[in-house]
Amino acid sequence: MKSDYEITYHDVESEHFWFKARRSYILQLLEDSPRDITILDIGCSSGILLNELIDKGFERANLYGIDISEKAIANCKRNNIQNSFVMDAQEITLDKRFDVIIASDCLEHLKDDKKALINWHSLLKPNGTLLVFVPAFMSLWSAHDVFNMHFRRYTKPELITKLKETGFKVQKASYWNFFLFTPVFVFRTLNRLRKSKSEDANGDLSQPSMFNESIYKLINFENKLLKRTNFPFGVSTFCIAKKLES
Numbered sequence: 001m002k003s004d005y006e007i008t009y010h011d012v013e014s015e016h017f018w019f020k021a022r023r024s025y026i027l028q029l030l031e032d033s034p035r036d037i038t039i040l041d042i043g044c045s046s047g048i049l050l051n052e053l054i055d056k057g058f059e060r061a062n063l064y065g066i067d068i069s070e071k072a073i074a075n076c077k078r079n080n081i082q083n084s085f086v087m088d089a090q091e092i093t094l095d096k097r098f099d100v101i102i103a104s105d106c107l108e109h110l111k112d113d114k115k116a117l118i119n120w121h122s123l124l125k126p127n128g129t130l131l132v133f134v135p136a137f138m139s140l141w142s143a144h145d146v147f148n149m150h151f152r153r154y155t156k157p158e159l160i161t162k163l164k165e166t167g168f169k170v171q172k173a174s175y176w177n178f179f180l181f182t183p184v185f186v187f188r189t190l191n192r193l194r195k196s197k198s199e200d201a202n203g204d205l206s207q208p209s210m211f212n213e214s215i216y217k218l219i220n221f222e223n224k225l226l227k228r229t230n231f232p233f234g235v236s237t238f239c240i241a242k243k244l245e246s
Contacts, residue, residue, distance in 0.1 A: 014048055017212050021219035022104055023049050028223055037099035041065040042089050043106035046075035066092055090116045097125045103132045108150045117166035126245040136175055136237040142188040156237045168241035175234030179218055184235050
């Protein structure tokens with residue numbers, strides 16, 4: 001991501017509804033997991049999710065993070081995530097195998113996403129789980145994607161196909177941020193029609209507003225619904241996929 005955007009990202013990632021709600025859903029997905037499993041967070045940023053996992057009882061020594069940003073990993077070290085490393089997510093070279101790999105809004109940043117998925121597959125233990133979130137629908141492409149240095153946005157079928165082609169078995173696939181899809185779609189479409197120049201170097205990202213907590217609660221309600229259903233569209237899409245036992 002561009003440097004100006006990264007500064008804002010690190011300023012807001014702990015409390016902004018988007019990141020907070022996604023972390024909440026990941027914690028929900030892992031709530032019944034044994035606390036001694038090994039977990040790798042790809043694109044770990046400042047290590048906030050890893051520290052929230054520690055707060056939930058997961059063992060610090062078994063939690064790892066990688067990020068391409070030296071600034072992000074420096075933040076991780078300050079946040080006492082010692083198993084954190086500056087690495088390219090297409091070529092992770094850790095001498096370790098994991099029960100769970102988490103990749104939140106990372107795959108779209110990588111030029112060769114298939115190469116990355118093959119690499120991630122190799123890092124999982126047999127029957128290990130990949131949780132992967134990516135932005136959805138090229139119709140939502142905007143300056144936000146440009147500032148984030150995205151290569152693409154995905155549909156759910158596209159993500160499923162890439163996972164299957166690289167050896168994964170998909171267990172659940174859905175769209176996420178369903179309730180915000182319509183306002184985001186309208187906002188970005190109008191900006192394109194206006195050829196708006198009003199978006200600054202932070203794209204859609206800004207300091208949490210007075211509505212931050214209300215939007216967080218709305219998306220967290222959606223997270224709970226995902227226990228029983230999948231959504232037909234959303235701002236993001238995600239898959240829970242397994243590495244089959246060899």
